[in-house]
Amino acid sequence: MPATRHKNIRIRMYRVGFGDCFLVTLPGAGAKPRQVLIDCGVHPRGDIKTMGDVVTNICAETGGELDLIVATHAHQDHLSGFGGFAQKFRAMKVREVWLPWTENSGDAAAAALKKKRLALVEGLARHFAAVRDPRYQAVNAALLNLRGNDAAFALLKSELGAALAYREAGQHISDAAGIKGLDVEVLGPPRDKEFLARMDPPASERYLRAAATGAGESRSLAPFPPKWNYKYDTPPLSDADLEYFKELADESGEALAFALTQAVNNTSIVMLMRYGGHAMLFPGDAQYGNWQFWLERKDAAGLLAGVSFYKVSHHGSENATPRDALDRMPEGKFAAMIPTQDTPWPSIPYSKLMAAVAKQTGGRFVRSDSISVHGAPAGPAAPHLPEGFQEGQLWYDYSMAVETA
Amino acid sequence: MPATRPLKIYAFDPTRGRKLNNYMTANVRYEPVKPGPVGEYLAVIDYDGANDRYYRPVDLDHPDVMIGGGLDPSESDPQFHQQMVYAVIMETIKRFEFALGRKVKWARDSSPKRDPYHGKLRIFPHGIEDGNAFYDPALRGIVFGYFAAGRSGVGANLPGQTVFTCLSHDIIVHETTHALIDGLREKFTVSTSADTAAFHEAFADIVALFEHFSYKEAVADAIERTGGYLYSAQLDPDVAARGAGAGIMAEQPQANPLIELARQFGDALGMRGALRSALGTRPDPTLLEKITEPHERGSILVAAVFDAFFSIYLARTRDLMRIGRANGAAGPGLHPDLTNRLAAEASKIAGRVSTICIRALDYCPPVDITFGEFLRALVTADYDLVPDDPHGYRAAFIEAFRARGIVPEDVTSYSEEALRWSPPEIDPKQPLKPCRGLRLDMFGDANPQRDSRNAAVLHGWASKNPAPLGLEPGETFQVFSFHPLHRVGPDGRVCFDYVVELLQRRDEKLDPKDPKSEIFPFYGGSTVILDRLGKVRYAVIKRIGNRRRLERQRAFLEGGARGSAAAAFTGPRPFDGLSFASIHKGY
Numbered sequence: 001m002p003a004t005r006h007k008n009i010r011i012r013m014y015r016v017g018f019g020d021c022f023l024v025t026l027p028g029a030g031a032k033p034r035q036v037l038i039d040c041g042v043h044p045r046g047d048i049k050t051m052g053d054v055v056t057n058i059c060a061e062t063g064g065e066l067d068l069i070v071a072t073h074a075h076q077d078h079l080s081g082f083g084g085f086a087q088k089f090r091a092m093k094v095r096e097v098w099l100p101w102t103e104n105s106g107d108a109a110a111a112a113l114k115k116k117r118l119a120l121v122e123g124l125a126r127h128f129a130a131v132r133d134p135r136y137q138a139v140n141a142a143l144l145n146l147r148g149n150d151a152a153f154a155l156l157k158s159e160l161g162a163a164l165a166y167r168e169a170g171q172h173i174s175d176a177a178g179i180k181g182l183d184v185e186v187l188g189p190p191r192d193k194e195f196l197a198r199m200d201p202p203a204s205e206r207y208l209r210a211a212a213t214g215a216g217e218s219r220s221l222a223p224f225p226p227k228w229n230y231k232y233d234t235p236p237l238s239d240a241d242l243e244y245f246k247e248l249a250d251e252s253g254e255a256l257a258f259a260l261t262q263a264v265n266n267t268s269i270v271m272l273m274r275y276g277g278h279a280m281l282f283p284g285d286a287q288y289g290n291w292q293f294w295l296e297r298k299d300a301a302g303l304l305a306g307v308s309f310y311k312v313s314h315h316g317s318e319n320a321t322p323r324d325a326l327d328r329m330p331e332g333k334f335a336a337m338i339p340t341q342d343t344p345w346p347s348i349p350y351s352k353l354m355a356a357v358a359k360q361t362g363g364r365f366v367r368s369d370s371i372s373v374h375g376a377p378a379g380p381a382a383p384h385l386p387e388g389f390q391e392g393q394l395w396y397d398y399s400m401a402v403e404t405a
Numbered sequence: 406m407p408a409t410r411p412l413k414i415y416a417f418d419p420t421r422g423r424k425l426n427n428y429m430t431a432n433v434r435y436e437p438v439k440p441g442p443v444g445e446y447l448a449v450i451d452y453d454g455a456n457d458r459y460y461r462p463v464d465l466d467h468p469d470v471m472i473g474g475g476l477d478p479s480e481s482d483p484q485f486h487q488q489m490v491y492a493v494i495m496e497t498i499k500r501f502e503f504a505l506g507r508k509v510k511w512a513r514d515s516s517p518k519r520d521p522y523h524g525k526l527r528i529f530p531h532g533i534e535d536g537n538a539f540y541d542p543a544l545r546g547i548v549f550g551y552f553a554a555g556r557s558g559v560g561a562n563l564p565g566q567t568v569f570t571c572l573s574h575d576i577i578v579h580e581t582t583h584a585l586i587d588g589l590r591e592k593f594t595v596s597t598s599a600d601t602a603a604f605h606e607a608f609a610d611i612v613a614l615f616e617h618f619s620y621k622e623a624v625a626d627a628i629e630r631t632g633g634y635l636y637s638a639q640l641d642p643d644v645a646a647r648g649a650g651a652g653i654m655a656e657q658p659q660a661n662p663l664i665e666l667a668r669q670f671g672d673a674l675g676m677r678g679a680l681r682s683a684l685g686t687r688p689d690p691t692l693l694e695k696i697t698e699p700h701e702r703g704s705i706l707v708a709a710v711f712d713a714f715f716s717i718y719l720a721r722t723r724d725l726m727r728i729g730r731a732n733g734a735a736g737p738g739l740h741p742d743l744t745n746r747l748a749a750e751a752s753k754i755a756g757r758v759s760t761i762c763i764r765a766l767d768y769c770p771p772v773d774i775t776f777g778e779f780l781r782a783l784v785t786a787d788y789d790l791v792p793d794d795p796h797g798y799r800a801a802f803i804e805a806f807r808a809r810g811i812v813p814e815d816v817t818s819y820s821e822e823a824l825r826w827s828p829p830e831i832d833p834k835q836p837l838k839p840c841r842g843l844r845l846d847m848f849g850d851a852n853p854q855r856d857s858r859n860a861a862v863l864h865g866w867a868s869k870n871p872a873p874l875g876l877e878p879g880e881t882f883q884v885f886s887f888h889p890l891h892r893v894g895p896d897g898r899v900c901f902d903y904v905v906e907l908l909q910r911r912d913e914k915l916d917p918k919d920p921k922s923e924i925f926p927f928y929g930g931s932t933v934i935l936d937r938l939g940k941v942r943y944a945v946i947k948r949i950g951n952r953r954r955l956e957r958q959r960a961f962l963e964g965g966a967r968g969s970a971a972a973a974f975t976g977p978r979p980f981d982g983l984s985f986a987s988i989h990k991g992y
Contacts (some may be wrong), residue, residue, distance in 0.1 A: 130605050220455035220534050222566050223551050224483050230461040236522070242545060245454030252535045304680060323963075 006244030008399040009278060011309060012061075013337045013373040013395050014054045018348075019077035020339045022311065024059055026179060026275055027402055031135040034179045034274075035062040038070045038282055040081030041152070045141045045344035047374035050394055055085040057394065059092065068177035070098045072157055072284030073268040075113075075261075076145045077315075083151030085160065094162040098175040100166040100189050103153065117260060124257050131250060139254045141344040142261040147210030160249030167269050169294060181275055185303075187294040188270035189287055195293060197264075197390025209251065213291045215227075221250075231330040260313070265314055266290040266342040285314040291322050304328040308335070308400060312357060316367075323356070332362035335388060335398055342368040343377045364388070366396045408437045410465065412475035412492040416620050418573040418669040419480050420561035420974075426622035427479055431492045432793065434499055439462040442491045446498055446511075448525045449487045449881040454548075455534035458785075463487045486571050490549070493577040499617075501585050506761035506891040511541050512587040518593045526584055528572040531683065538570040540583040542594065547580045560672025568669060582704045589766050590774070591885070592908065592928055597773040597958045599697040604774050606690045607703030610666060611710050611762055617663045619754030625748035627663050629739055633726060633747055636684060636715045637661055663713070667732035682709055690810025705809050706776050710807035714758045719796055722750050758836050761787045761798065767890055768826065770945045771906040772928040773954070777813030778945075780806045784824045785943065789892035793823075826934075829873040829944035837873050840866040845889055845901055860884045866939075867907055874907060874930035875946030882909045882930065888933070902942065903935040909949045915962060925962060927955060 007027055019042035028034040037058065072078055082089060117274045125143040128136050142281040157164060171186040189195070268284025270291075281304075283291070291313075294300060307329050314320030316338045324379055336357050340349045349367070357365050364386045369379025371394065382391075390397045409432035412685035418552050421427040436442045439449075440462040451460040463476065463484035475492070476485040500576060501509050510713070521566055527546030535550040551573035554562040562568060570576045596602055630640035633694060658970050660668070663681045679788060696702045729743045739747070761783060768782035784799050796801070799821055807819050817823050831837050844861045863884045869879040885906040892900055908930040914922040931948025934942045947954065 070825070220453075221551070221553055222456060222569060223453070223531060223569070224460060224481070228460045228483050231461045232459060234457070236448075237452055242457075245457075248533050249455055249535075252533065252537065307619070366861065388768075 008401055009275060009280075011280070011337065011398045011400075012392075012395050013265075013339055013366070013368055013398075014050075014057070015048070015368045015376075016040075016042040016045040016051055016054055016081070016339075017048035017376065018073075018315065018341050018343060018345075019064075019080070020284075020311075020315075020341075021054055021059060021081060023335075024273070024280070025061070026182060027064040029180045033065075034067045034177075034182070035369070036068045036070065036177070036182075037062075037066050039072055039078040039284070040069075041076055043141065043344060044144055045075040046077070046341060046377075048373050050373060050376075051081050051084060053394055055088050059088060062092070062308065064091065065093045065094065068096045068098065069094055069156065069160075069162070070269060070271070070282075071152070073100055073151070074103060074146075074149050074264055075149060075285065077283070079149050079152035079156075081152075082155050083149065086151060086155045090158075090159055094160040097156050097160060097162045097164050098269060098388070099153075099156065099164070099271065100269045101166040101191060101266045102189060104166045107166075117263070119145075120207050120256070121260060122219040124253055124260075127207060127253055128250075128257070133250075136254065137256045138345055142257050146261060146264060146274055149197055167271070172364050176273075178267050179275075181213060183274040185274070186269065187272060187273045187303075188290045190290070190293045190334055191268045195289070207256070211215075221270075252286075262287050262289070265320075268313075270294070272303060273308075276400075277314055278402075279303075279306045280311075280312045281307050283313040285320065287314055288319045288322065289316075291325060295322065295325060301328050305330055306332070309398065310334055310336045310361075312338040312340075312353075312365075314355070315349075316353050317345075318347065318350040318353070319351055321357075324355055326353075326360050329360060331360055332364075333384070334361060335366070335369070335400075336361050336365040337396065337398060338365065339368045341377045341379060366398075367390055368396070371396065407435045409433060410475075412465070413478055413485075414489045414492050415572060415574055416617075416623055417575070417967070419478070419569075420669045420672070421662070426620065426626060429620060429622070431496050432473055433495045438465050441680070442487065443522075443525070444491075444495075446509075446525060446810075447494055447528055448522045449491050449528045449530065450522075450546075450640060451483060451487055451530055453531045454971055455528070458488075460484075460531065469847045480567075480569065480572065483531065485621060486569060490577055491526050491554070494526075494547075494581045497578050497581040497585070497616070498757065500612070500616070501763055501854075504760040505767065507889060509585055510588050511545070511751075512591050514545055516545065524604070530570070536568075536570075538576050538580050540587070542587055544749075547584060549576070549580075554672075560668070562669060562672055567869075569792050573669055573702060578613040578616050582612040586587040586766065590769060590771065592772040592775055594926060595772060595926070598775065598961050599699075599702055600775045601773065602699035603702035603706065604776065604779065605639075605703075606699050606868050607706035608762070608766075610703065610707045612713070612759060613666060614664065614707070615755050615759035615762075619931060621748050621752055624663065624751050625744050627661055628747045628751065629744050631661065633722070633729075633743075635718060635751055636664065636683075638664070638682070638713075649975045650713060661886050687774050688805075688808035690808065706779070706811070709776075709809045709811060710758070710762060710802075712808070713798075713801040714755065716801040716803075716805065717758070717796065718751055718754050719934070721754060721796060722747055727749070729893055744960075757798070761790075761802075764790065767904045768932065768934070768943070768945065770932050770947045771885060771908055771930050773958075774808045775814070776806075776811045777816075779925050779968075780811060781816070781826060782825050782945070783811050784821055785826045788821070788825055791893070826943040826945055828941055828945070832872055837870050837941060838866075839941075840935055841934070841939050843903060843939055845937065847902065852982070863887060863905055867933075869937075873941075874933055874944055875929070875948055876907060877948070877950050880909055880911075881983055884905055887930055901937055903937075903939075905933045905935065907931050907933060911949055913955060913959075915959060925958075929954075929960065 011024040012023040017184040020039040022038040024036040026034045105111050121143055125147060128140050128143060166185045169186055169188050169190040173184045176182045176184045265287045266289045268286045268290060270283040270286050273280045304325060305328060310329060312321060338349060366382060366389055367379045369377060372378060372384040385391060388398055411430045412429050412433050414429060416427045416429045435442045441449045442465050451462060460483040479485045498509055511526050515523055528811050529546060529548045531551055532548035533550045534552060536552045538549045540547045551569045554564060554566050554568050556564045583605060586605060593605060627640060628635060631637040638661055639658045640661050646656040662683060694707055725743060725746055729740060764786040765779060765783035768786045770778060774940050781800060785797055803819050843859050847945060866960045876882050885908040887905040890902045890904045894901060908928060911927045912924045913927040915925055916922040929947050932945040938941050942951055
């Protein structure tokens with residue numbers, strides 16, 4: 001329906017599995033609509049093998065021309081499509097690429113942080129791969145998500161011939177990417193010292209060591225020479241005690257892995273896109289620490305009250321949409337989309353948040369996993385779509401009429 | 406039998422070297438010990454979980470060890486580590502027993518009686534390779550970690566050197582205090598509001614910080630280098646800098662070790678300085694509303710207590726300072742006699758303030774502690790010991806808490822009378838009869854028969870008088886703990902009271918409208934203080950039927966109280982107790 005398309009903003013959420021891929025089509029001033037792609041990735045453990053078709057559809061829909069690509073943060077489930085289908089993206093004409101400032105290798109603080117983080121991830125990944133315990137599935141999935149983004153970044157940073165911009169909280173871009181009337185307010189990631197400190201969980205030299213030596217299961221520091229070792233006739237600890245200590249070591253690595261994952265989620269570009277009288281909030285995977293930073297702003301309540309579309313953060317996980325933020329969005333007056341599925345982490349999406357989103361939007365929301373894909377984890381069926389939504393082969397569209405003055 | 410056993414320890418941690426009287430001897434109360442050391446209260450078990458091995462346990466009774474007054478301080482000798490954790494924990498226990506006037510007990514121990522460590526707290530000086538140390542009730546023990554310092558920005562540490570949390574005096578006292586609080590108020594680990602976790606942390610910091618002031622040499626040194634102003638963040642350098650900027654080491658000022666915690670640990674993790682400090686937040690009554698992270702919130706309480714301490718110190722030493730000035734002590738440097746007098750005052754006051762805080766624990770409600778209630782407990786406890794408050798201790802506390810916005814609920818004013826706990830409200834038609842038949846024991850000797858008899862007497866009495874004791878009639882309750890408590894009566898005589906914890910529990914739905922809602926345990930009950938004749942002096946009540954309290958707890962639990970980085974991926978933790986291992990990496 002090309003006729004309506006030109007008058008509407010259309011937000012297309014693709015079903016990629018566990019990941020984000022959004023194509024926002026704006027009517028534009030001229031004959032051609034303008035295209036913004038926000039993320040294109042799927043988690044290796046939540047991949048339902050639709051990415052190829054999705055990228056093909058993006059090419060077809062846009063005629064091979066993208067005005068702007070926003071890659072919100074350095075996780076596979078937001079980037080893998082750029083790496084895996086680099087060939088197709090290289091053939092497209094891309095005007096501008098936005099990355100969070102934390103990916104800027106020219107920024108000394110950001111680069112140092114990233115180097116350390118990747119070394120830790122490497123050590124942790126090797127450790128948990130060697131432990132081979134089903135208990136650590138969740139942490140292995142988190143670590144997997146943090147690695148292997150080099151191809152995607154290479155493409156986005158230099159192979160598209162696009163103008164590259166690093167985004168940080170506080171920036172305000174009018175006519176973004178040359179799209180007249182597109183006004184973007186960047187709410188995150190912040191750039192202050194305190195935020196950086198939070199991005200940097202207390203490192204464990206143990207895992208850095210594992211990364212440096214290339215060892216599998218991380219080896220412990222030996223604090224004392226063997227002459228101090230001692231054998232008891234009757235050991236003072238029971239088997240249960242010994243098991244406790246064994247788990248303890250892995251738990252601390254596990255906590256670190258999740259802390260790193262959350263830290264990267266919090267580098268997400270959070271942007272409020274204003275166009276044609278609508279305000280669309282795309283927070284990437286921002287979790288608590290990132291939201292908190294800008295929710296303290298005086299105008300935060302006003303920003304949220306004016307939202308007409310919300311992309312639910314971090315696949316609807318437990319701490320990714322602060323309750324008071326959702327409460328401040330205009331009840332029954334905005335729509336939401338949730339790119340999610342219950343694999344690889346059964347606790348995502350968080351059922352309470354799903355219920356809260358349903359209530360606050362007055363039922364005007366969809367979950368990507370409601371689109372049925374053969375062999376893929378099935379979400380709740382959505383036989384009757386709320387007003388403004390349409391189902392496609394591998395996607396949901398949400399359209400909003402553009403107000404004309 | 407000797408009265409004490411001298412053992413060498415670090416007063417702070419190894420990075421201080423011999424400076425600031427860091428090598429010191431603790432005169433630990435004597436008890437016979439087995440290799441470990443394993444004594445009456447403690448079993449030091451040097452199991453290294455990361456390397457799955459035991460280290461040779463120290464035998465403190467070996468003549469070579471005894472003749473030297475314990476092993477010499479050394480980072481490379483695990484047996485010195487065992488000695489130090491043993492000595493510092495025993496000193497902390499002594500501090501509590503002195504304040505409470507009775508033997509301390511650890512929290513309930515589910516291990517079988519034949520377990521050789523039954524009833525003892527197990528101490529693992531090198532339990533884990535991690536920048537962490539924690540008390541875990543499930544393990545019945547304290548685990549200390551060791552870890553490699555970072556590669557840069559590690560302060561006085563060598564880059565990459567091994568740092569032992571079990572050699573940090575502060576960390577040892579902090580974790581021991583967690584265990585001691587757990588023995589006194591076991592349900593304080595149930596997270597019911599932003600204050601509960603913060604209280605545990607704050608109290609552990611308070612005890613650790615006041616321990617610094619019991620070392621007279623360190624205090625005297627700090628007094629000399631601060632011109633008597635003990636609360637200064639920095640000590641004066643050995644010599645004043647000549648020319649522009651400090652050129653030699655002796656010209657550089659150092660941080661005041663008395664008011665900071667775990668410097669080596671903080672340095673090694675690249676935090677640039679101590680982990681936390683006693684002061685450092687300006688009194689801001691609005692902070693309490695904003696800050697919920699347990700350590701940060703706890704630091705408000707720590708600052709309030711230290712503010713009170715320094716106010717008392719200044720008031721009590723003003724005359725000394727005046728005498729000093731009158732004798733022409735102009736310019737930098739105090740007369741050594743004055744320094745010693747000031748140090749003696751500071752130590753004495755610190756001991757008193759720390760005692761007041763510890764005694765207050767007996768006057769706290771059994772569950773759901775808030776900072777405001779701690780103030781009330783503190784005022785009441787101190788009133789019971791020193792009824793007339795000649796030196797203004799309580800006034801100083803009240804003032805310092807007020808400045809930080811710590812507001813007790815249901816209190817009409819910040820006056821001492823209003824803050825003191827009161828006896829229960831009694832319906833005049835149904836007077837509350839005293840609890841008769843209790844057998845008091847002021848020495849705390851273990852006597853299971855007497856204990857179970859007293860429990861039965863208390864239970865029988867409370868079930869006849871549920872309402873005035875804060876219990877919901879018709880619902881089961883537990884006599885959770887009871888023990889004697891001493892105070893000084895108005896006539897100056899020492900009296901003995903009885904502290905009793907009564908506890909009720911309901912399973913409540915997190916979301917009352919959802920039939921499949923998660924369930925959490927909701928506790929209520931009271932702390933009752935009886936006099937020698939069984940008459941109720943105070944009842945500190947947390948009713949289980951209090952809807953407002955229930956709603957508040959619900960809101961707290963719903964509001965991401967269990968939120969951690971892992972929660973999003975593994976689901977929220979079940980509603981069991983606090984996990985000290987995971988509260989911001991334990992220490």
